[in-house]
Amino acid sequence: xxxxSFHILFITVSVLLSVFVAVFAMSNMDGIERISWMGGSxxxxxxxxxxxxxxxxxxxxxxxx
Amino acid sequence: MExxxxxxxxxxxxxxxxxxxxxxxxxxxxxxFGGLFSAYIFLRMGAPEWPGTTMSGHYYASASDILSVPLAxxxxxxxIASSVTIVLAWASLMTNNFSKYRIYMGLTxxxxxxxxxxxxxxxxxxxxxxLFPSESTFLAIYFVMTGxxxxxxxxxxxxxxxxxxxxxxxxxxxxxxxxxxxxxxGLYWHFVDIVWIFLFPTxxxx
Numbered sequence: 001x002x003x004x005s006f007h008i009l010f011i012t013v014s015v016l017l018s019v020f021v022a023v024f025a026m027s028n029m030d031g032i033e034r035i036s037w038m039g040g041s042x043x044x045x046x047x048x049x050x051x052x053x054x055x056x057x058x059x060x061x062x063x064x065x
Numbered sequence: 066m067e068x069x070x071x072x073x074x075x076x077x078x079x080x081x082x083x084x085x086x087x088x089x090x091x092x093x094x095x096x097x098f099g100g101l102f103s104a105y106i107f108l109r110m111g112a113p114e115w116p117g118t119t120m121s122g123h124y125y126a127s128a129s130d131i132l133s134v135p136l137a138x139x140x141x142x143x144x145i146a147s148s149v150t151i152v153l154a155w156a157s158l159m160t161n162n163f164s165k166y167r168i169y170m171g172l173t174x175x176x177x178x179x180x181x182x183x184x185x186x187x188x189x190x191x192x193x194x195x196l197f198p199s200e201s202t203f204l205a206i207y208f209v210m211t212g213x214x215x216x217x218x219x220x221x222x223x224x225x226x227x228x229x230x231x232x233x234x235x236x237x238x239x240x241x242x243x244x245x246x247x248x249x250x251g252l253y254w255h256f257v258d259i260v261w262i263f264l265f266p267t268x269x270x271x
Contacts, residue, residue: 001088001252003152003155003248003251003252003255004152006252006255007148007251007255010148010255010258010259010262013259013262014145014262017141017262017266020270021138021266021270024266024270044142048145051149055152058156059156062156062159062160065160
């Protein structure tokens with residue numbers, strides 16, 4: 001497995017972790033703590049998905065050169 | 066004598082020897098951490114309460130009562146960001162941009178130190194409160210797993226610092242082999258980070 005493939009796997013696992021943290025916060029926290037943890041992990045997860053798609057495009061461009 | 070298959074893939078494996086080597090090493094690491102995760106599961110299943118009462122008589126209902134979840138979350142963000150920068154360092158070498166590579170690799174090392182600083186703050190807070198590994202089964206497995214992981218982070222810093230410092234001479238003589246070395250270092254670093262991604266929810270949250 002190349003670093004590119006392992007990085008995609010890593011980003012996928014990280015996105016799953018942020019989903020888990022959001023669900024954990026929803027079921028185990030209250031008030032402002034719940035909102036901040038849920039919001040933070042969802043934003044972080046969306047950021048990772050965006051980064052992952054950009055990374056794939058960048059790697060395609062590098063491999064074509 | 067020249068070491069074979071450092072630049073071009075070996076025909077029978079389809080990859081360079083360094084990549085075969087790192088994956089064999091990572092396989093042994095998976096068994097090491099896998100054994101510890103199994104130990105954690107069995108210790109927890111066998112415990113009447115978790116984390117429970119320490120030797121000094123303090124009762125803790127959940128892991129977040131003992132451990133700092135915000136600090137661990139910060140360390141998770143730091144490690145994920147460091148994986149991004151090490152991949153960008155490798156990608157920079159693939160586009161022959163050595164100065165960009167130096168910046169990204171430097172950032173990776175800086176973030177690794179950041180992780181260790183946060184970890185040391187976490188540990189020192191525990192010690193100040195008398196929470197040593199001998200206090201409870203939970204604290205023992207916590208210190209063993211996170212301590213072993215921190216040793217792996219230190220190992221990564223040593224390798225990455227060598228590659229950025231004295232090892233960077235190879236970029237002038239054999240850039241393809243140097244790029245392969247960075248890829249191998251990146252694979253190790255990703256493994257260290259993925260272990261933390263499993264450690265964080267297992268020890269701090271669940």
